Amino acid sequence: MLIDNLEQKVFQFVAENWPEARADHRFRGWVKIIEKVDPEGKNGWAFEGRFLKSGTVEMEDGRYVLLVKTTNGSRRYRDSWYSVVILEPDGSLTWTGITTDDHPGWALRIRDRLLALVQEVQGGEGPARPAWFPEDVWGRLDMKTKTAVAKAAEGGDK
Numbered sequence: 001m002l003i004d005n006l007e008q009k010v011f012q013f014v015a016e017n018w019p020e021a022r023a024d025h026r027f028r029g030w031v032k033i034i035e036k037v038d039p040e041g042k043n044g045w046a047f048e049g050r051f052l053k054s055g056t057v058e059m060e061d062g063r064y065v066l067l068v069k070t071t072n073g074s075r076r077y078r079d080s081w082y083s084v085v086i087l088e089p090d091g092s093l094t095w096t097g098i099t100t101d102d103h104p105g106w107a108l109r110i111r112d113r114l115l116a117l118v119q120e121v122q123g124g125e126g127p128a129r130p131a132w133f134p135e136d137v138w139g140r141l142d143m144k145t146k147t148a149v150a151k152a153a154e155g156g157d158k
Helices: 007-019 106-121 143-154
Strands: 030-037 047-051 065-071 078-087 093-101
Touching: 007 030, 007 065, 007 078, 007 093, 030 106, 047 106, 065 106, 078 106, 093 106
Parallel strands: none
Antiparallel strands: 030 047, 030 065, 065 078, 078 093
16 A cells, blocks of 8 residues: 555644654654564664655555654753554554653653563564463463573574
8 A cells, every 4th residue: 555644644633642752853753563573672772673764655564663852942941752553554554652752761662562562563473372381371372481492492402
């Protein structure tokens, strides 16, 4: 699907849903299409994906999780904000309510919720259960623990 000025539409959508985080044109914001979240990541590098280009973009049909950074304020005193939006297959946007400021630890504050959202949108239940791991226990684990167990299993550890 072709979408005209998607980046600007996303910035406007964020401003409508979270006025405090409206984008100021003097500062460069960005929109990142999140494809994977590292459950061990402690900063912005935990969010893997590609940045959305300005102008008209062509997207394959599907749902996308977008991490949005906006900045506003004065040149001397500015604030940055992070919010998460879903791009629906019809081109509409959905507000997730996942937001934070840019104070230290911003990525940690949204990482686990973003991980769960990406897995939901991608239709996955997370990592596969190792054959030796009890099924009844696996169902009670959180996503971070499941990921750690699956990584250990890949390395041969039990």
